[in-house]
Amino acid sequence: MTNNPNGTMHPRNILQDCNFWELQKNNLGLKKHLRKIRDDYCTINFKDPHALCELSKSLAKTFFHLDLEIPLNRLIPTLPLRLNYLLWIEDIISIESKNNVLGIDIGTGASAIYALIGAKYLGWKFLGTDTDYTCCENAQRNIHCNNLADKVVVKHVKQSDDKLTHLLQGLTSVLNLFLYLQSKKMQISH
Secondary structure: OOOOOOOOOOOOOOOOOOOHHHHHOOOHHHHOOOEEEEOOEEEOOOOOHHHHHHHHHHHHHHHHOOOOOOOOOOOOOOHHHHHHHHHHHHHHOOHHHHHHOEEEEEOOOOOOHHHHHHHHHHOOEEEEEEOOHHHHHHHHHHHHHOOOOOOEEEEEOOOOOOHHHHHHOOOHHHHHHHHHHHHHHHHHHO
């Protein structure tokens, strides 16, 4: 089965050709949500949050060795699209800086999926923020149960905070790195 009908998936996206039948072997919770279309193809009801949750957990476990807790009353991440986005960002970053990436995920959500995949699969470090305290708590549990506390930090911010001002406190070096890399790219292109 291909999950890339329009050719919009990144060419290195390992999730674009997922076989749901194979996935369910590692997650029996997914099996009850599978709908067989024909002998070699099954799918799920993508409008069912329980099915989406099990699919996301299966993909995270199988492809990234991540254990996820995903609350059904919060956004359930679609992993192929999240990985796609990270891979496009990776393409933009210069080769020499790929090992020194610090991503900032504003509105990281309950799963902290960008940060977890970015840390585990790409080796990046992340700062995630969210205004929802419950999301921050859940994200922290996902970070700790996957032993990624040395690469991912999640902070709760108040909705009334000026997010940029809040993030700039203590992150001057991150911005300097970004400006340094940008200036280096400009020097190379001239």
